[in-house]
Amino acid sequence: MSRISNAANSMAKLDELARQDTWLNRIHPLAKLIVTLLYLVLAVSWKPRQLTGILGMALYPFLLFEIGGLSFKGALYRLRIVLPVVCLVGILNPFFDREPVLTVFGITLTGGVLTMLSLMVKGILTVLASYLLIASTPVESVCGALSMLHIPGILVTEFLLICRYVSVLLDEADRMTQAYALRAPGQKGIARIAWGSMIGQLLLRSMDRAGALYQSMCMRGFQGEKPLFHMKRFRSCDLLYLVIWSAVLILLRVFPVLELVGRLFV
Amino acid sequence: MSHIHIDIADLSFAYEKGSQILDQLTVSFHEHDAVGIIGANGAGKSTFLKLIVGLETAQAGSIRIEEIPVEKKTLPKIREKIGYVFQDSETQLFMTTVREDVAFAPRNYSLPEDEVARRVAHALDLVHITHLADKPVHKLSGGEKKLASIATILSMTPDILLMDEPSIALDPRNRKNLISILNEFDHLKLIASHDLDLIWDTCNRVILMDQGRIAADGLTEEILRNEALLTAHGLELPLSLTNRMVTVQGPADKPPAKSPHRAP
Numbered sequence: 001m002s003r004i005s006n007a008a009n010s011m012a013k014l015d016e017l018a019r020q021d022t023w024l025n026r027i028h029p030l031a032k033l034i035v036t037l038l039y040l041v042l043a044v045s046w047k048p049r050q051l052t053g054i055l056g057m058a059l060y061p062f063l064l065f066e067i068g069g070l071s072f073k074g075a076l077y078r079l080r081i082v083l084p085v086v087c088l089v090g091i092l093n094p095f096f097d098r099e100p101v102l103t104v105f106g107i108t109l110t111g112g113v114l115t116m117l118s119l120m121v122k123g124i125l126t127v128l129a130s131y132l133l134i135a136s137t138p139v140e141s142v143c144g145a146l147s148m149l150h151i152p153g154i155l156v157t158e159f160l161l162i163c164r165y166v167s168v169l170l171d172e173a174d175r176m177t178q179a180y181a182l183r184a185p186g187q188k189g190i191a192r193i194a195w196g197s198m199i200g201q202l203l204l205r206s207m208d209r210a211g212a213l214y215q216s217m218c219m220r221g222f223q224g225e226k227p228l229f230h231m232k233r234f235r236s237c238d239l240l241y242l243v244i245w246s247a248v249l250i251l252l253r254v255f256p257v258l259e260l261v262g263r264l265f266v
Numbered sequence: 267m268s269h270i271h272i273d274i275a276d277l278s279f280a281y282e283k284g285s286q287i288l289d290q291l292t293v294s295f296h297e298h299d300a301v302g303i304i305g306a307n308g309a310g311k312s313t314f315l316k317l318i319v320g321l322e323t324a325q326a327g328s329i330r331i332e333e334i335p336v337e338k339k340t341l342p343k344i345r346e347k348i349g350y351v352f353q354d355s356e357t358q359l360f361m362t363t364v365r366e367d368v369a370f371a372p373r374n375y376s377l378p379e380d381e382v383a384r385r386v387a388h389a390l391d392l393v394h395i396t397h398l399a400d401k402p403v404h405k406l407s408g409g410e411k412k413l414a415s416i417a418t419i420l421s422m423t424p425d426i427l428l429m430d431e432p433s434i435a436l437d438p439r440n441r442k443n444l445i446s447i448l449n450e451f452d453h454l455k456l457i458a459s460h461d462l463d464l465i466w467d468t469c470n471r472v473i474l475m476d477q478g479r480i481a482a483d484g485l486t487e488e489i490l491r492n493e494a495l496l497t498a499h500g501l502e503l504p505l506s507l508t509n510r511m512v513t514v515q516g517p518a519d520k521p522p523a524k525s526p527h528r529a530p
Contacts, residue, residue: 012404015362019402138362164360167404212357215321219350220422221374223342230373230382 008170024068028238029141036133042253048115056257061128086123090116277327289478302465303458305475306500311458349424358415365399371422389421408435427455462504
């Protein structure tokens, strides 16, 4: 299977995952969206050198992976391209900030190393939290929740269409590379001479298909302004999920849990 | 109750200057017409349908649906009345599951959720794909996609049905099913197709197009039986009307094979 097919398949798998019938998937998208947004804000709000505090925030994604029945390994596999990029953020910090601030097991950590680690951890945790939302909520439901939060319709529509058109682009790219491979047996990849026309064709064909998709939406009452999503009722268990997780996250932010636990053993 | 009709006058359209796709078309369709639009490749059939629903804009002429002119500001109103099945069902379906896709139009028209559910169930039942309701769209076969795209339109309960090559990718049983769905649809329907047998089975009127003009407009019987007319415009008689009997020859019936190197 080609890399493009793999990417298209990964997207389809993620969507299937979001449509499973688990307790986490059944939680109202609005509750999950608010908790995720709160988590992102709180996780990012830690100061760069408060690594233990940030590590405490890992409780949310790891616990949710465990109790939500989602595979952590699967998440790491799907995020294998994003996570290294996230880890690159702050990689130059150790060169600029060389002031020693901490000694752990005899190893002196400089301010630069600490800020680099905290940026990495923040990045990884926020990506994992976003993944948890996407893996447990179909994209239409996320859009529906955004609409409920009164995010302007045009932005929600943009978000929805980007999600749709990414798969359109991948589909077209996959078809073109398959057609190319069938007429270029034994050749690895695409010859440089064909790159220009392939990319040009890909752009034109995906624009055509995206245009046709848009026409199809218009033919069924869509007017490009206010997307309509069917949202289920907000139940008391959804409220409970929202309240409990919000309380836990605020507590994790206010009290450096790992530090407190550590002090018990010192 | 409004009388459903489409009036088209002097309609001309070109994608590029100098290459006319439709040339001064004038035609009317009425409430119970079942019209087959036939013609060779590039005759302008799909463009004609797209102009009716406002997906393309004519350079000259007018289209009126129930006295409403097809123009930008009237499109939402017009599209509520018309169900349009695209030639390529890949582009008709855009939601993640069949059920969501079929529910898209009723929800967009702000129907209550129980009515949406009723319409979805009915549309899926009509095309016999109830078992596919929760299947992701990307996992459907070509024929299933076609049926699902027809269901997405039936859930709108349109007054006018426009179909562009509806029988493409359908197996014989589903094709037969499509014919019965089309025959049950009692309002105005326009079907653009190369499948002349489908047109024979579903339409009472045929418009033969050639190079953007109407070459013939009449009863299905008259046009589809007229071999000379069809041949002159790049078509052939429907298979069901041909008298040719295709028989499978057994080895004993076969004439002796001729040697490519015949002795002088």
